[in-house]
Amino acid sequence: MQYEAVIGLEVHAQLSTNTKIFCRCSTNFGSEPNSQTCPVCLGLPGSLPVLNKKAVEFAIKTGLALNSRIASYTRFARKNYFYPDLPKNYQISQYELPICEGGYIEISVDEKPKRINLTRIHLEEDAGKNIHDAKNPFSLVDLNRTGVPLMEIVSEPDIRTPQEASEYMKKLRTILRYIEVCDGNMEQGSLRCDANVSVRPVGQKEFGVKVELKNMNSFKYVEKALEYEIKRQIEILQDGGKIIQETRLFDANSSRTYSMRSKEEAHDYRYFPDPDLVPVIINDEMIQEIMSGLPELPDKKISRFITDYNLTNYDAEILASDKYLAGWFEEVVRCGVNPKTAANWIINELLKFLNEDDKTISDTPIKPQQLANLIRMIEKGVISGKIAKTVFHEMYQTGNEPDAIVTQKGLVQISDTETIQKTIDEILAANPKEVERYKNGETKLLGFFAGQVMKVTKGKANPQMVNEILKKRLS
Amino acid sequence: MDIARLNINELRLLLDKKEVSVKEVSEYYLDRIDKLNPRLCAYLITTNSNAEKMIDKAQKRIDNKQSLNLTGIPLAIKDNICTEGILTTCASRILYNFIPPYESTATKRLLEQDYILLGKTNLDEFAMGSSTENSAFCVTKNPWDLETVPGGSSGGSAAAVAADMCVAALGSDTGGSIRQPASFCGVVGLKPTYGRVSRYGLVAFASSLDQIGPITKCVKDSAIILKTISGNDASDSTSAPVSVPDYEDSLGRDIKGIRVGIPKEYFIDGMDKEVEKVIKDAINHLISLGAEPIEISLPHTEYAVATYYIIATSEASSNLARFDGVKYGFRRHGKDLMDMYLKTRSEGFGAEVKRRIMLGTYALSSGYYDAYYKKAQEVRTLLKTDFEKAFKNVDLILTPTSPTVAFKIGEKSNNPLQMYLSDIFTISINLAGLPAISIPCGFAHDMPVGLQIIGRYFEEPLILQVAYAYEQSTNWHQKRPILD
Numbered sequence: 001m002q003y004e005a006v007i008g009l010e011v012h013a014q015l016s017t018n019t020k021i022f023c024r025c026s027t028n029f030g031s032e033p034n035s036q037t038c039p040v041c042l043g044l045p046g047s048l049p050v051l052n053k054k055a056v057e058f059a060i061k062t063g064l065a066l067n068s069r070i071a072s073y074t075r076f077a078r079k080n081y082f083y084p085d086l087p088k089n090y091q092i093s094q095y096e097l098p099i100c101e102g103g104y105i106e107i108s109v110d111e112k113p114k115r116i117n118l119t120r121i122h123l124e125e126d127a128g129k130n131i132h133d134a135k136n137p138f139s140l141v142d143l144n145r146t147g148v149p150l151m152e153i154v155s156e157p158d159i160r161t162p163q164e165a166s167e168y169m170k171k172l173r174t175i176l177r178y179i180e181v182c183d184g185n186m187e188q189g190s191l192r193c194d195a196n197v198s199v200r201p202v203g204q205k206e207f208g209v210k211v212e213l214k215n216m217n218s219f220k221y222v223e224k225a226l227e228y229e230i231k232r233q234i235e236i237l238q239d240g241g242k243i244i245q246e247t248r249l250f251d252a253n254s255s256r257t258y259s260m261r262s263k264e265e266a267h268d269y270r271y272f273p274d275p276d277l278v279p280v281i282i283n284d285e286m287i288q289e290i291m292s293g294l295p296e297l298p299d300k301k302i303s304r305f306i307t308d309y310n311l312t313n314y315d316a317e318i319l320a321s322d323k324y325l326a327g328w329f330e331e332v333v334r335c336g337v338n339p340k341t342a343a344n345w346i347i348n349e350l351l352k353f354l355n356e357d358d359k360t361i362s363d364t365p366i367k368p369q370q371l372a373n374l375i376r377m378i379e380k381g382v383i384s385g386k387i388a389k390t391v392f393h394e395m396y397q398t399g400n401e402p403d404a405i406v407t408q409k410g411l412v413q414i415s416d417t418e419t420i421q422k423t424i425d426e427i428l429a430a431n432p433k434e435v436e437r438y439k440n441g442e443t444k445l446l447g448f449f450a451g452q453v454m455k456v457t458k459g460k461a462n463p464q465m466v467n468e469i470l471k472k473r474l475s
Numbered sequence: 476m477d478i479a480r481l482n483i484n485e486l487r488l489l490l491d492k493k494e495v496s497v498k499e500v501s502e503y504y505l506d507r508i509d510k511l512n513p514r515l516c517a518y519l520i521t522t523n524s525n526a527e528k529m530i531d532k533a534q535k536r537i538d539n540k541q542s543l544n545l546t547g548i549p550l551a552i553k554d555n556i557c558t559e560g561i562l563t564t565c566a567s568r569i570l571y572n573f574i575p576p577y578e579s580t581a582t583k584r585l586l587e588q589d590y591i592l593l594g595k596t597n598l599d600e601f602a603m604g605s606s607t608e609n610s611a612f613c614v615t616k617n618p619w620d621l622e623t624v625p626g627g628s629s630g631g632s633a634a635a636v637a638a639d640m641c642v643a644a645l646g647s648d649t650g651g652s653i654r655q656p657a658s659f660c661g662v663v664g665l666k667p668t669y670g671r672v673s674r675y676g677l678v679a680f681a682s683s684l685d686q687i688g689p690i691t692k693c694v695k696d697s698a699i700i701l702k703t704i705s706g707n708d709a710s711d712s713t714s715a716p717v718s719v720p721d722y723e724d725s726l727g728r729d730i731k732g733i734r735v736g737i738p739k740e741y742f743i744d745g746m747d748k749e750v751e752k753v754i755k756d757a758i759n760h761l762i763s764l765g766a767e768p769i770e771i772s773l774p775h776t777e778y779a780v781a782t783y784y785i786i787a788t789s790e791a792s793s794n795l796a797r798f799d800g801v802k803y804g805f806r807r808h809g810k811d812l813m814d815m816y817l818k819t820r821s822e823g824f825g826a827e828v829k830r831r832i833m834l835g836t837y838a839l840s841s842g843y844y845d846a847y848y849k850k851a852q853e854v855r856t857l858l859k860t861d862f863e864k865a866f867k868n869v870d871l872i873l874t875p876t877s878p879t880v881a882f883k884i885g886e887k888s889n890n891p892l893q894m895y896l897s898d899i900f901t902i903s904i905n906l907a908g909l910p911a912i913s914i915p916c917g918f919a920h921d922m923p924v925g926l927q928i929i930g931r932y933f934e935e936p937l938i939l940q941v942a943y944a945y946e947q948s949t950n951w952h953q954k955r956p957i958l959d
Contacts, residue, residue: 039575042802044575044576044577045557045563045570045575045679045797046575046579046677046679047675048674048675048712049712050712080792080796080839082796082799084801084812088797089796089799141801268841272789275790276679276712276713277713278713
């Protein structure tokens with residue numbers, strides 16, 4: 001029997017506000033444990049939460065970017081459970097009346113667009129961190145993260161494969177980074193993902209028994225965890241077994257999932273409206289204002305790059321995958337160089353270097369104007385494309401101007417016919433045997449001669465001229 | 476001159492004229508507390524050491540002729556209101572050693588005037604109770620009869636005011652916890668409109684019902700304290716962005732033509748006949764002063780107690796979850812985390828608190844939420860509507876504060892339901908979020924009786940106006956228990 005998976009994702013995105021969602025503490029990552037706390041986020045008796053307006057704006061912004069309906073009236077609820085990293089032993093979250101409902105994200109599956117619908121987006125506070133050390137008979141608690149604003153984005157069970165799930169995550173991350181509400185750093189935990197997975201025979205309408213997967217902190221792990229879990233479930237069904245509704249943890253070392261708790265052990269969160277917070281009223285004016293501040297979103301940018309700059313879909317997607325990269329590219333284009341050439345340099349050279357160094361576009365010392373200058377130097381024949389790559393590498397390392405590098409290193413292309421002819425003649429004279437073989441029809445030796453010329457001129461000879469003159473001399 | 480009998484303005488005058496120093500007044504009160512507290516247990520702690528600094532600051536302000544209403548005035552604070560650097564226990568074992576690193580907004584506003592904090596007063600643990608018998612530390616006695624309860628949960632504050640162990644006090648009121656003890660102890664207790672006074676720093680019992688308010692010897696003192704502690708607070712989202720009037724302004728105005736509603740549901744069969752007579756006399760007295768009585772109906776009153784005990788316990792079950800032994804307060808070690816939680820909370824909380832946590836947890840449980848919590852919220856809306864309708868025809872509502880006078884210690888402690896009914900006349904007001912005062916209006920069985928005056932939202936000035944008119948034309952507020 002053929003089975004298909006049914007997957008829904010719950011993504012937690014840490015909002016990049018400066019302060020926490022219900023107090024004025026900093027949201028900085030990696031500070032001294034418990035240094036960024038106050039009576040409110042420590043949950044001291046008598047302290048009260050006050051909603052961070054920025055967090056509301058960020059959620060609305062996200063809702064608008066993801067085509068959701070923005071609630072005109074939204075409120076917070078308490079999710080009650082005991083855990084030492086949760087100082088109040090309840091999390092302020094949203095239950096009924098979340099800030100956004102509906103919406104979708106479009107991904108491409110086999111080059112065809114597929115819409116993944118969203119159920120809701122809601123705001124909540126993050127919990128702290130328990131630090132367990134096998135050496136100690138106790139655990140430590142760091143509450144710096146407590147109260148950092150989180151946005152939970154819940155998808156409908158529209159995802160069918162691990163690849164779709166990963167595409168969805170990537171697309172979501174790109175959008176969140178575009179609208180600057182979340183830095184999307186999965187390793188640091190600013191973007192986290194839980195999945196609800198079930199399998200069913202192809203053609204069956206009803207969903208199978210679902211399993212909740214947790215602890216997948218990279219795109220790769222999302223795929224791996226889902227692959228393992230889907231396989232596990234199908235094998236159970238094929239053996240005539242039954243899936244147990246439970247929560248399972250992904251273990252990256254073994255690439256397997258392990259049972260964490262069964263449905264019977266599941267918490268009764270006893271949600272109820274938080275009486276410490278007043279309902280939030282969102283008016284059209286506020287929505288309009290946020291809407292007008294939205295940047296061009298990735299999909300729109302990709303199609304514009306294809307039409308305006310004649311880029312391939314592939315190139316456009318890469319360049320539009322990051323708002324700053326796209327902006328950098330357009331800066332280069334604005335300097336008047338060919339967009340396709342600019343795209344090639346960015347994708348094949350710049351991104352290669354950045355990826356190798358595990359850096360992003362904002363880390364490059366090269367300015368868009370400088371790349372444009374380099375491209376123009378090739379177009380004008382001042383340097384060859386090959387030399388240009390050397391120059392580019394130097395630019396990447398030093399941030400120096402391309403013409404300065406070319407002058408300093410004496411890399412100007414030799415396009416002087418006489419000089420080239422002289423060099424060629426010397427080389428032909430020094431290699432009579434090869435000249436003989438060439439004349440006897442071994443024309444691929446042209447490359448050998450050209451290579452010798454380049455060697456002597458340290459790669460500076462204009463390659464086209466070298467080829468032309470060589471052919472003339474050898475004929 | 477007997478300092479003990481002075482109200483805020485009388486003491487203000489003496490202090491400003493330098494007839495007494497802040498130190499003399501404070502020491503007088505601290506001595507009196509030392510003398511009476513062993514018998515009454517109104518205070519859990521006194522703040523002798525901290526007081527010195529406050530005394531100096533207050534005296535300086537007076538010397539610089541910059542005194543404000545409460546500069547140098549010795550007050551008592553209920554021990555569920557956080558005072559920075561000073562033990563705040565909520566009369567619970569679980570917070571027996573808790574010293575807040577911050578000040579509540581209400582007491583911060585008192586500090587800004589350089590008041591004198593005499594000490595923290597006893598209460599039913601986490602303000603859950605009507606007799607102050609649920610304190611983990613001691614039972615406060617009613618100064619009028621040491622064998623009876625002072626009411627609760629602000630029993631310590633009410634007893635301290637009645638026994639002249641402070642000039643005035645702050646209490647908190649979730650279902651009657653200011654008004655009922657004020658009534659039992661023969662003093663004035665005002666529960667402001669929900670949102671009038673910031674709850675920041677008030678250890679929450681039921682967040683949607685809790686409100687801090689004054690307990691005083693006279694109506695004017697309540698007006699003065701209310702003016703000081705009221706106002707919007709950026710630290711409390713539920714505090715109202717409504718400007719604060721000068722509550723003294725309306726005092727002394729004529730009450731002719733003010734329409735007072737008498738709800739028929741508040742004069743019930745089970746009510747003590749003597750109490751009923753005292754209340755009716757009080758109402759007649761107000762009529763003689765020009766108030767116009769109108770019989771009204773608040774038809775959903777009978778559901779108030781049930782509604783209250785679902786909403787208040789639900790909120791409490793969540794509010795009190797933070798007391799787990801992990802971060803502060805009492806902790807009993809266990810073999811693992813769960814064991815530590817269970818032992819800490821089993822031993823740290825008293826019986827009544829545990830009963831309410833269990834009730835609330837049950838009411839919020841999946842499968843029961845709709846039948847209990849949600850239904851209770853719907854009834855709460857109906858109760859509010861009852862009042863809104865009534866206030867279309869009347870300006871104030873008059874009721875007894877409690878169906879009985881103070882009862883004997885231990886009389887109801889084994890019967891929670893009986894105990895819950897002693898708040899029957901005060902609970903609806905919290906559910907509706909309205910302001911109300913209890914003022915002394917006579918005696919029944921030789922114990923004080925309180926008249927409750929309920930007003931519209933933020934109409935504390937009218938409540939105070941009528942309360943003041945009553946007080947100034949009677950002498951009940953001048954009666955004091957004999958303790959010396």
